[in-house]
Amino acid sequence: MAEEKLHEAIDAMKNSGVRITPQRHAILEHLIQSMSHPTADEIYKSLEGKFPNMSVATVYNNLRVFKEIGLVKELTYGDSSSRFDCVTTDHYHIICDDCGKIVDFHYPGLDEVETLAEQVTGFRVGDHRMEIYGKCPDCQKSKH
Amino acid sequence: MAEEKLHEAIDAMKNSGVRITPQRHAILEHLIQSMSHPTADEIYKSLEGKFPNMSVATVYNNLRVFKEIGLVKELTYGDSSSRFDCVTTDHYHIICDDCGKIVDFHYPGLDEVETLAEQVTGFRVGDHRMEIYGKCPDCQKSKH
């Protein structure tokens, strides 16, 4: 499953003429395997073991490359640092206001919204993002 | 119209026990009158004339206060700096991938999505945000 996605991603890179380096391989693998939505720094730290000499710049560079190919999406919430999410299936995120937990949330998609937006604004729409905010079950229990 | 909104905002501040300073008044006024979605720095610069001694910190401090009262929303896109939007009526934003222009876009709201999200994830939902991305009419013409 994860193997499969990794191969697909590598194929996408080949098709885009992007070189496959060990660092890129590892960053992608981490993004696919980790169920979380890591920051650039978290990725950097978690690969320190395998790549003691890897630079933070490499992480940022490659996340940008992945974004440009469309393999990865950047999530900019209120916090200081961006989070990165492997684009696999269409899904949205629901975020806890208290503890910051991010949970994937599948929804049919909002094609009608995109269509209406095109008509109203004259834009040619390519994409959209949505996040839902609330209080996760754990934080609801600990009502302080 | 703008006058009215300003008064409402000031009342909201009074009710929350937040002091009304000239700086806060000016920042709010600017946010309401400007049809754009300014960054903290843009607000700071545009008030240089009236408040030559105002600190950037004041702008940030007060934007945080306004956010806490619910008068203002912070918009974090891919760019480096956040943008701030006066909460008036429910609306979404459509953003040009090329030139970064932000256009307001009214839509009935996505209550069903919130409801479904509650059921699926167990969160208690409070809010959501959505942005649509595309190419604005101007940038469509100048096909480079």
Place this chain on the structure above:
DNA sequence: ACACTATTTATAAACATTACAAAGTAAGAA
């Protein structure tokens, strides 16, 4: 294996945002 070019690395720089302490001021009480 070679050559060409993209990529990595290390470091410094840029940038937005926050922290802090001292000076100033809004707002209610006397």
Place this chain on the structure above:
DNA sequence: TTCTTACTTTGTAATGTTTATAAATAGTGT
């Protein structure tokens, strides 16, 4: 009105993320 107190502002320094740069390195097609 004046006083008092706690909240705000200011100026500056610090923090933290992200980008720029140049030299060293390593993929990839031939």
